Amino acid sequence: MRRLAAALAVFAALAGAASAEVYRDTSVEMTTVARLDTDKYLGRWYEIARFPVRFEEGCVGVTADYALRDDGKIRVVNTCRQGTLDGPVEQAEGRARVEGPGKLSVTFVPWLPFARGDYWVLYLDADYSLSVVGSPNGKTGWILSRTPQITEAQRATAEAALQRNGYDTGRLYDTPQPAN
16 A cells, blocks of 8 residues: 555656656647536546556556545545455545646645646546546556446547547556456
8 A cells, every 4th residue: 555655646746757658649739528527527437448657567456436525626546456356455545626627637645736647538428437538748548437347349439539639559558357
């Protein structure tokens, strides 16, 4: 748990650092969803695929849980299992705030005002069961689902959203998840 929390803290603090790999052509303008109903977005999301990042190294069975806080911000709890689906659980808690249509700002180190990461929703299906998220700097990106697996058609839709936003989907890492 401490390792993931520490890694996420470092990620947040260094979100703009040049050492992170870039997975998208940043000359391509990113487009977010026009409307994000945060109440519908709350709940559990399973990480289907991600672009490799240091703070998720060795993580499988990754989930993200979003809940509304009393102050109107969003509580974020990221959970991973280290190495295998029955491996040790690591969690990191952060908070997010809405910055604009389809745009959230997330921090896992709230006492550092500059330690925020962009979390832009690039695609969201009508029933809020599939989401594609990225960052303008191209250093992060995820395919998320309400279920641990998705169909080939959903995968194609998610990858198309990433490609429209300049991402190289050939560099995605498929996150192992438990069977439905």
